[in-house]
Amino acid sequence: MKEKLRRLPDAELEVMQAIWDCQVPAARTEINERLKETHPMAQTTLLTVLTRLADKGFIRIEKEGRSARYIPLISRQDYLAQQSRRFLEQLCGGSLPTFAAALCDSGLSREELAELRDLLERGGL
Numbered sequence: 001m002k003e004k005l006r007r008l009p010d011a012e013l014e015v016m017q018a019i020w021d022c023q024v025p026a027a028r029t030e031i032n033e034r035l036k037e038t039h040p041m042a043q044t045t046l047l048t049v050l051t052r053l054a055d056k057g058f059i060r061i062e063k064e065g066r067s068a069r070y071i072p073l074i075s076r077q078d079y080l081a082q083q084s085r086r087f088l089e090q091l092c093g094g095s096l097p098t099f100a101a102a103l104c105d106s107g108l109s110r111e112e113l114a115e116l117r118d119l120l121e122r123g124g125l
Contacts (some may be wrong), residue, residue: 003073013038016072017076018034018039019059020072020075022034024071028065028068057074059071087099
């Protein structure tokens with residue numbers, strides 16, 4: 001089994017999502033541009049968060065002269081899979097019916113639930 005990934009705090013997850021959305025390797029300016037609309041932050045804060053992500057093993061920082069490039073070491077899919085499993089185990093006690101009920105109660109539309117059902121039936125997940 002893959003190494004368990006810690007759940008990232010919201011600010012770190014926002015930055016990680018921006019990195020995943022950038023072309024690899026990502027420049028700080030590219031990351032900042034992605035964050036500008038949804039989660040703007042001061043440059044010093046962004047640099048602190050990037051350092052934390054590197055310390056936690058989520059990204060690698062490659063220095064290029066006076067600038068740096070950021071490379072994700074964890075894929076979005078791997079992170080999502082681990083956190084989904086963690087949610088199922090910790091909050092639903094590992095019970096798929098409890099998980100399904102929570103999903104149905106989450107405000108998903110009938111169309112979204114039908115799409116999910118279709119994906120499950122076709123083996124598209």
